[in-house]
Amino acid sequence: MMLSFDPIWLTLELAILTTFVLTLITIPISYWLTFSSFRYRFIIEAILNLPLVLPPTVLGFYLLLVFSPNHWFGGWIEKLFHFRIAFSFFGILIGSILFSLPFMLQALQVGFSSIPKTHINTAKVLGKSKLEILFRVILPNCKPAILAGMILTFAHTIGEFGVVLMIGGSIPGKTKVTSIAILEEVEAMNYHSAHIYASVLIVISMIVLLVLFRYKRSVSMVFAEKD
Amino acid sequence: MKNIKIIILLSLLFVMEVFAENPITPIKNPKSEMEIVVAVAANFKNPMEEIRLAFLKLNPEANIKLIFGASGQLTNQIQNGAPVDIFLSADMDFPLALYKDGYGLHQPKVYAVGVLVLFSQKEIDKLKSISELLLSDNIKFIAIANPKTAPYGKAAVETLQSLGIYEKLKHKFVFGESITQVNQFISTGSADVGFSSFSTLYGNEDTFRYWKQVDSTTYSTIHQGLIIIHTKETKSEEEKITINKLFDFLFSSETKSILLKYGYKIPDK
Numbered sequence: 001m002m003l004s005f006d007p008i009w010l011t012l013e014l015a016i017l018t019t020f021v022l023t024l025i026t027i028p029i030s031y032w033l034t035f036s037s038f039r040y041r042f043i044i045e046a047i048l049n050l051p052l053v054l055p056p057t058v059l060g061f062y063l064l065l066v067f068s069p070n071h072w073f074g075g076w077i078e079k080l081f082h083f084r085i086a087f088s089f090f091g092i093l094i095g096s097i098l099f100s101l102p103f104m105l106q107a108l109q110v111g112f113s114s115i116p117k118t119h120i121n122t123a124k125v126l127g128k129s130k131l132e133i134l135f136r137v138i139l140p141n142c143k144p145a146i147l148a149g150m151i152l153t154f155a156h157t158i159g160e161f162g163v164v165l166m167i168g169g170s171i172p173g174k175t176k177v178t179s180i181a182i183l184e185e186v187e188a189m190n191y192h193s194a195h196i197y198a199s200v201l202i203v204i205s206m207i208v209l210l211v212l213f214r215y216k217r218s219v220s221m222v223f224a225e226k227d
Numbered sequence: 228m229k230n231i232k233i234i235i236l237l238s239l240l241f242v243m244e245v246f247a248e249n250p251i252t253p254i255k256n257p258k259s260e261m262e263i264v265v266a267v268a269a270n271f272k273n274p275m276e277e278i279r280l281a282f283l284k285l286n287p288e289a290n291i292k293l294i295f296g297a298s299g300q301l302t303n304q305i306q307n308g309a310p311v312d313i314f315l316s317a318d319m320d321f322p323l324a325l326y327k328d329g330y331g332l333h334q335p336k337v338y339a340v341g342v343l344v345l346f347s348q349k350e351i352d353k354l355k356s357i358s359e360l361l362l363s364d365n366i367k368f369i370a371i372a373n374p375k376t377a378p379y380g381k382a383a384v385e386t387l388q389s390l391g392i393y394e395k396l397k398h399k400f401v402f403g404e405s406i407t408q409v410n411q412f413i414s415t416g417s418a419d420v421g422f423s424s425f426s427t428l429y430g431n432e433d434t435f436r437y438w439k440q441v442d443s444t445t446y447s448t449i450h451q452g453l454i455i456i457h458t459k460e461t462k463s464e465e466e467k468i469t470i471n472k473l474f475d476f477l478f479s480s481e482t483k484s485i486l487l488k489y490g491y492k493i494p495d496k
Binding site for chain 1: 299373401416
């Protein structure tokens with residue numbers, strides 16, 4: 001029996017890209033959510049945190065519906081780019097970005113709101129713009145929170161299963177990630193291969209956690225506030 | 228901090244369990260008195276529910292619980308001590324494997340013969356051959372159940388191989404974990420066509436408007452086998468009688484008419 005390393009590379013690729021994209025888009029979102037005085041902000045917060053409580057298969061199923069050429073969105077994409085999002089790496093990337101968003105968001109918001117108001121006010125008084133405050137004051141002070149968010153997102157995506165199962169279609173080298181490969185090997189009663197895939201996942205997760213704990217003094221604050 | 232410690236502890240426990248030499252000891256399920264559990268392959272869900280009702284009409288005192296899943300998954304659960312009395316697989320391989328491992332009371336028996344069908348949300352020209360249809364450019368994705376675990380997936384691969392188009396179509400395949408997921412891929416329209424069981428059609432004519440039966444000579448017959456599981460718990464006489472009654476009922480003329488209605492073929496002999 002041949003054991004392919006494709007699923008493992010794919011999992012790592014997915015986890016790295018998800019973490020990268022989420023870091024980029026979650027910083028402005030958290031910034032706005034933390035410092036805006038918009039009255040109905042809580043609604044946005046609730047929506048963005050929905051994947052935290054929603055079963056991943058539900059999210060996956062609706063994404064599958066939206067990505068299909070029968071739906072206006074999927075149909076429009078297909079017409080414009082001759083590309084179907086379902087069953088593509090891009091599709092499972094969108095799925096895991098949506099699914100892991102709350103994890104990054106939680107970590108960042110805790111970090112952002114822990115910055116003393118006086119720091120921000122001082123910067124304002126000195127005439128700094130909002131962007132300058134973000135890059136010069138907030139982000140440098142939030143490094144542990146950002147790191148914690150990235151690690152959580154990465155670890156979470158490695159274990160991601162339901163969303164990918166629903167919209168991926170288990171295409172080798174394209175959407176068949178390790179968790180799906182494990183399911184298939186177990187169902188085919190190839191327990192040996194399943195063990196190998198599983199142990200690779202365990203080792204990777206362990207390394208990620210080790211990094212987390214190496215910096216635990218600064219990161220633990222983020223976790224402590226989450227409790 | 229507490230959370231993290233718990234997470235590590237749990238993952239350690241998980242690792243220990245995964246790498247333990249012996250499989251996990253069977254879970255003792257506290258059963259209510261007289262409960263027959265039947266594990267059923269996903270493709271046989273609807274007919275089995277009807278068979279159950281028909282059986283209960285004749286034996287109102289029986290308590291029959293159905294659980295559904297992919298055949299491979301159910302086999303796996305049975306091997307790990309799931310309290311199942313009868314297992315209706317989608318093929319013969321899984322019941323045979325269980326029998327060889329000593330989980331069965333007797334050799335598995337064929338209860339139904341499955342029929343493979345090509346489904347689509349798009350209008351398909353019934354006059355065109357399957358090769359012509361699948362090779363055409365407007366078919367981008369073909370959904371197939373995982374051939375390693377799902378008999379209908381295996382049959383679909385055989386058909387494509389015997390038509391000599393398997394290699395040419397490879398880049399169009401998407402794999403569902405079971406027939407249920409293939410149906411999902413087709414019904415949402417994400418996959419243009421897919422191979423599924425004929426029985427899917429019954430009651431879903433609106434969803435699967437376009438279909439074409441696959442020439443049954445292009446794939447080896449889908450023998451769906453059942454096996455009575457030799458459970459660890461001791462059975463009462465009453466339960467044994469009910470299990471045997473249900474077994475006989477699965478080969479009765481009443482079951483046969485349900486099978487035909489759902490598009491299965493009756494096994495020979």
